[in-house]
Amino acid sequence: MTTTHAPQNLVTSISDTPVPSPTTSDNAPNYLRLRGLSKSFGDTPVFQNIDADIVQGEFVTLLGPSGCGKSTLLRAIAGLTDIDAGEIEVDGEIITRLPPQKRDIGMVFQHYALFPNMSVRDNVAFGLRMRRVAPRSRRERVEETLALVELGDHAHKYPHQLSGGQRQRVALARSLVTRPRILLMDEPLSALDAKIRQHLRDQIREIQQQLALTTLFVTHDQEEALMLSDRIFLMGQGRILQQSDAESLYTRPASAEVAEFVGAYNRLDARAARRLLGQHVDGRKLALRPEALYLMEENGQGYLPPNPGPACTGLIVKRQLLGNVIRYRVDCDGMTLNVDTLNRGRRFLRPEGSQVVVYADVDEARVL
Amino acid sequence: MSSNADRRRSATGGGLPLHWWILAPIFVSLSLPLAATLLYALATRWGATLLPDGLTLDWMLRLWHTPRFLEAFGRSMFVVASSLLLSLVLILPVAFLARTRFPWLERWMDVLVLTPFAVPPVVSSVGLLQLYAGGPLPLVGTPWILIFTYVSIALPFMYRSLINSLRGFDAAELMDAAQLLGASPLVAFLRVVLPNMRLGIRIAVFLSFSFLIGEFVFANLLVGTRFETLQIYLFNVRRESGHFTSALVITLFLFILILTWLGNGRSEVAAPKDRNR
Amino acid sequence: MIRGHRWSPALLCLLPFALVFCAFQLAPLGYVALSAFRVGTGWGFDHFREIAASTFYRQAMWRSIEIALVSSLAGLLIATLACYGLSRVGGGTRRVLIAFTNMTSNFAGVPLAFAFIILLGANGALTLALQRFGLFESFSLYSRTGLMIIYTWFQVPLGMLLLLPAFAGLRSEWREAASLLGAGRVAYWRHIGLPVLWPSMMGTLTILLANAIGTYATVFALVGNNYNLLTIRIANLVSGDLFLQPELASALSLITIALLTAMTLVQQHLLRGRTHVE
Numbered sequence: 042m043t044t045t046h047a048p049q050n051l052v053t054s055i056s057d058t059p060v061p062s063p064t065t066s067d068n069a070p071n072y073l074r075l076r077g078l079s080k081s082f083g084d085t086p087v088f089q090n091i092d093a094d095i096v097q098g099e100f101v102t103l104l105g106p107s108g109c110g111k112s113t114l115l116r117a118i119a120g121l122t123d124i125d126a127g128e129i130e131v132d133g134e135i136i137t138r139l140p141p142q143k144r145d146i147g148m149v150f151q152h153y154a155l156f157p158n159m160s161v162r163d164n165v166a167f168g169l170r171m172r173r174v175a176p177r178s179r180r181e182r183v184e185e186t187l188a189l190v191e192l193g194d195h196a197h198k199y200p201h202q203l204s205g206g207q208r209q210r211v212a213l214a215r216s217l218v219t220r221p222r223i224l225l226m227d228e229p230l231s232a233l234d235a236k237i238r239q240h241l242r243d244q245i246r247e248i249q250q251q252l253a254l255t256t257l258f259v260t261h262d263q264e265e266a267l268m269l270s271d272r273i274f275l276m277g278q279g280r281i282l283q284q285s286d287a288e289s290l291y292t293r294p295a296s297a298e299v300a301e302f303v304g305a306y307n308r309l310d311a312r313a314a315r316r317l318l319g320q321h322v323d324g325r326k327l328a329l330r331p332e333a334l335y336l337m338e339e340n341g342q343g344y345l346p347p348n349p350g351p352a353c354t355g356l357i358v359k360r361q362l363l364g365n366v367i368r369y370r371v372d373c374d375g376m377t378l379n380v381d382t383l384n385r386g387r388r389f390l391r392p393e394g395s396q397v398v399v400y401a402d403v404d405e406a407r408v409l
Numbered sequence: 410m411s412s413n414a415d416r417r418r419s420a421t422g423g424g425l426p427l428h429w430w431i432l433a434p435i436f437v438s439l440s441l442p443l444a445a446t447l448l449y450a451l452a453t454r455w456g457a458t459l460l461p462d463g464l465t466l467d468w469m470l471r472l473w474h475t476p477r478f479l480e481a482f483g484r485s486m487f488v489v490a491s492s493l494l495l496s497l498v499l500i501l502p503v504a505f506l507a508r509t510r511f512p513w514l515e516r517w518m519d520v521l522v523l524t525p526f527a528v529p530p531v532v533s534s535v536g537l538l539q540l541y542a543g544g545p546l547p548l549v550g551t552p553w554i555l556i557f558t559y560v561s562i563a564l565p566f567m568y569r570s571l572i573n574s575l576r577g578f579d580a581a582e583l584m585d586a587a588q589l590l591g592a593s594p595l596v597a598f599l600r601v602v603l604p605n606m607r608l609g610i611r612i613a614v615f616l617s618f619s620f621l622i623g624e625f626v627f628a629n630l631l632v633g634t635r636f637e638t639l640q641i642y643l644f645n646v647r648r649e650s651g652h653f654t655s656a657l658v659i660t661l662f663l664f665i666l667i668l669t670w671l672g673n674g675r676s677e678v679a680a681p682k683d684r685n686r
Numbered sequence: 687m688i689r690g691h692r693w694s695p696a697l698l699c700l701l702p703f704a705l706v707f708c709a710f711q712l713a714p715l716g717y718v719a720l721s722a723f724r725v726g727t728g729w730g731f732d733h734f735r736e737i738a739a740s741t742f743y744r745q746a747m748w749r750s751i752e753i754a755l756v757s758s759l760a761g762l763l764i765a766t767l768a769c770y771g772l773s774r775v776g777g778g779t780r781r782v783l784i785a786f787t788n789m790t791s792n793f794a795g796v797p798l799a800f801a802f803i804i805l806l807g808a809n810g811a812l813t814l815a816l817q818r819f820g821l822f823e824s825f826s827l828y829s830r831t832g833l834m835i836i837y838t839w840f841q842v843p844l845g846m847l848l849l850l851p852a853f854a855g856l857r858s859e860w861r862e863a864a865s866l867l868g869a870g871r872v873a874y875w876r877h878i879g880l881p882v883l884w885p886s887m888m889g890t891l892t893i894l895l896a897n898a899i900g901t902y903a904t905v906f907a908l909v910g911n912n913y914n915l916l917t918i919r920i921a922n923l924v925s926g927d928l929f930l931q932p933e934l935a936s937a938l939s940l941i942t943i944a945l946l947t948a949m950t951l952v953q954q955h956l957l958r959g960r961t962h963v964e
Contacts, residue, residue: 121862141865148866154859158881167877171868212863219867432771435764436783439790439842442801445811449804499706502699510696524711527946529900531917532939536714538924539721539932554710561711625795625903630925644796644907651804658797665792 072097072255073118073223078127080110080117087113088279091127098253100246104266105276106302111259114276115225118257120144131222142171147216148225151232153208155200161187161211162196168219186218189248206237213245217252224249226258230265242269263303267291275299292330297409300328305368305379307331309406313376317401318350326409331368331381333405336391337398346402353399360393373399443662449655468656478657481642488552488638489621492559493614496567499560501610504571505602509581515572522565530562530626537631550635558627563617570616574609615672619665722936733937743919747941749830750916754898756834761841762891766883768846769853784850791843799907802827802836828909836904841894848893852886885957892953896946916942 071094078091088110095101103111116122118129120141129137136144155164162183169179187193190210200208209229216224229245230238246269249256260266266273267287275283275290283295294300300308309327314320318327337343339354355373362384369380369391378399382389391397453463472478507515537558541548548554580602587597625640634641639661646654725732737743768787772780793801805812806827817823826832856879864874902917911922916938923935 119862119866121865141862142868142870144866146866148863150859150863152857152859154857154863156860156864156878156882158878158884167864167869168867170877171873215863215867426774428771428774431767432775432783435768435771435842436786439786439839441812442798442805442839443790443793445805446797446801448811495706499703503703506696506699510694514700521707524715527896528711528715529896529902529917529942529946531900531902531920532718532942533711533714535920535924535932535935535939536717536721537710540714540717557706557710561707564707564711619792623792623795623797625907626921629903629906630921633925640796640903643800647796647800647803647907654800655804658800661797662793666789669788669792 070097071095072099072132073257074128074130075118076128076130078114078117078124078129080113080122080124086279088276091281093274093281093284095255095257097132097255100249100256100258100269100271102258102260102266102270102273103276104260104263104273104302107261109276110279111276112227115148115227115257115259118223119146119148119225145219145221146223146225147219147221148227149209149212149216149229151228153200153205153212153232155208155211155215157200159199160196161192161198161200161203164200164211165215165218168215172219182218186214189217189251190214190244204237205233206241209233209241210244213248217248217254222255224254224256226256228259228261231260231262238265245269275302277302292405293407294328294409297326297328300407300409305331305381307334307378308409309376314406316351316374316376317353317399318403318406320350320403320406322408328407328409329401330405331379332366333402334378334380335400335402336369336371336380336382337400338391339396339398343398346400346405348403349400350403355397355399357391357393357395357397360391369397371397371399446655446658446662449651450659452652468652469660471653472656472660477637477642481637481639484552484636485622485639488555488559489618492556492563492621493617495556496560496563496617497610497614500564500567501571504568504575505580505598508572508575509584518568518572522568525562525565530624531630533558534627534630537627549631550633552632552636554631555628555636555638558631559621559624562624562627563621566617566620567613570609570613571606574606574612577609578605580605612672615668619668619672622661622668623665718936718939720936721933722940724933724936733934734941736934737937737941742914743938746914746916746919746938747945749914750899750942751945753830753834753837753915754895757837757841757898758891758894760834760838761845761894762887764838764842765845765849765890766887768842769849772846772850773853773856787843787846791840791847794840795903796907798836798840799904802832802839802908806832806835828912830913833905833908833913836908837898837901840904841898844897845890845894848890849883849886852883856882888953888956892949895949899942899945916945 073093073095075091075093079089080087091114093101103114105111113122117124120136120139124137127137128135131144131146156167159167165183165186166179169182174182183196184193187196190213192207192210192214195203195207195211200211203211209232212229226245230242233241242265245258248254258266258269267290270287272284272286273290274281277298283290283299285293285295290299291303294303294306297308300306306328307330309317309329311322311325314322314327317329333346335344335346335349337345337352353373355371355378357369358372358377359370361368361370363381365384366381367384367390369382371378371380380399450468451464451466453465453467503514503518507518537554538549540546541554548557583601583605584594584597587601588594592600623640625644628638628641629644632638632641634645637645643654643657643661646657722733723729723731737747772783775783802810804810806825807813808826810827813825813827816825827836860878860882861874864878869877900917902921905913905915905918906921911918911926920935920938920942923929923931923938
């Protein structure tokens, strides 16, 4: 997964300027507050002691492997799953004990959950009908919202007549039309084809920013999380392992677990760290992303990192093409390293079995 | 999920949840006739009291010493087993060919198998009685007409089970593979396809069996007392000793139950594969 | 093997089945259709005219429709409630109850009639029990009410087995989505649950109606020829001891089939344009 975005992040990490994010500024009030949320099914804990604050208009992604409790957390916020302990607060109001009907929270489901007996228009109008909005303004808002998701022409159709992407846009419109305080999205893109997924992903982000919707988005897809979010909450084993913006999550994992999930990190022991970084770290491990390692020809051709460590000569034992990135496995002084380089073209390919010199970017090494 | 259950429980305020107030009366009513018959079959004497005086297995055992019952049992088994064998021989090739060679046949059969459901047995009997009372095929009054009629009314059960079983694997591909390896079509069918259908055949046979053994209308109208099957026998003795007849009803019912269970229970084992599709 | 070749020797394997099915399923039906119009040595509508003119046959028709409608509607209602109840019961219990339903749906015809005599006959266990409490004094199993009870009893399990898949098709996400959009339990069932179930309920109703109209064994074992229904009349005209009138039976049979067809058509009409099943 690191493949497609490695180059981009390489650039940002070199420039080393944090991505500006207006919504995470300190003076904005917390809109959604989670305090000590815990939940177990029988003896199995699903999530424990979750604390989180989300600012109004922020797009937060809950990222994690399947079974980490992220979907259950989302359902708990929606009120579809009871929690054992903790408190949920929206806009200063504690909603922990409210039934879902009264929470004023919108949700988009993985498999759309469109009502099959209703046309697109009726599906979207449903929430307004339940809120007893007058027919005239109901109609207006439905048209408006359908236009927003570019489905104005399909209002009369039934869900089974729509494609997956269209269905999910109807589901999005249905949850937007009531102007909920918070929009929850439970893996809304994972049932769709790659092409449609990308398009809808961009559309979701656009609409979210346009409406300044506080959004909590669940996914197991790192690429999605990195591209969409103001902030990412990485979940694992029922806990939030790291809360940060995409760039920091990717380049500065807070723990070995995070590093494990985020990318094909090279993990360096003390000896390897000394060899590659020229630094002494006692007992602790270091993580180094594959694109923070640079390859030079023996004749000195190639790029040097901004802050190179000691040179280390090695042998390419394997070469994998990952698309726009080439991953080399280099045997280097008894270490096996993954090195990613941009696929610039044939002339730059290095054959397996060739000698290379590896330099690490010292600034990018993370202590775990 | 469990949390929804929690909320439901708390919503009804501790007592019996709403759905049990619905389910309990319905299932009690459904079980009453069966329970009463079972109790009657096991009661020594059950006069004008709410509950019987004592329990005994005498009635159930006496059944198996009654020649008339045993004869009726034998006749039923003969008729049902013959029709099952015949319908298997007739329908198996149809299902196989519909699945592997003639898609048009599958579409036709889907409609055709509905006719035995759509036409009430009484109506079919009217035609059967007139067609086969005399003429070149005087079958009325003999078990033969029952056997042939049963083949046609067992069709939906037979065909559905067989075709479902055939849909569970790619029979056409297996046939091709076997023939490429040198088997003749017949050998390929017998040695490759048929073993894969064992389960489907078993389900088909058990379901049809339990359906046919309970058949009364045709038996009564086409053959009647001239060939007393179990259902006819039960009909004829329904006014005699309540206990004895109860024992007969329960025995018959248990028999049917075990057969359906063998059919369904087996299909349950095979089901997970299907569910994933 | 050449596929798609329509006239291959393999077709011969279909012949025995085709013969038996034609001779014992289609031919009798065709015979009925013809002999209904057979008058003496000619053809005509005489039998239908006779039926239309006879209060006796009109009563049989009317009573068949009446008992079919009452027992099917009651059966459908109870089955729907039972399925709703079952949808809220967890795994093990649910499986036991469904197995039990399956079991009762196999209990039909003569054994069923007998069981009801044991239970609700003049000296039936339940009759006696209820009479002790002063209830049910004038109840008779062999009356119209009694027959309606027994019909409804066997319609319920059948209706349940037909409806259960539809209930299983109700996705929990619909309820969840509805609740997030502000719908309570009642609103959910009114706007989503029942409308989604509607086609299956109509289909089930049609099958229950057909089942009731075609029922013969249970009534015959219970009251013999003493309750005037279409099936009883037909059977009596071809197997009674005297006055066999097979042509008249054929005409009544055709009327029965016409009734069933009409019901199916009504159902299809009601469901027109409702093909929204996912």
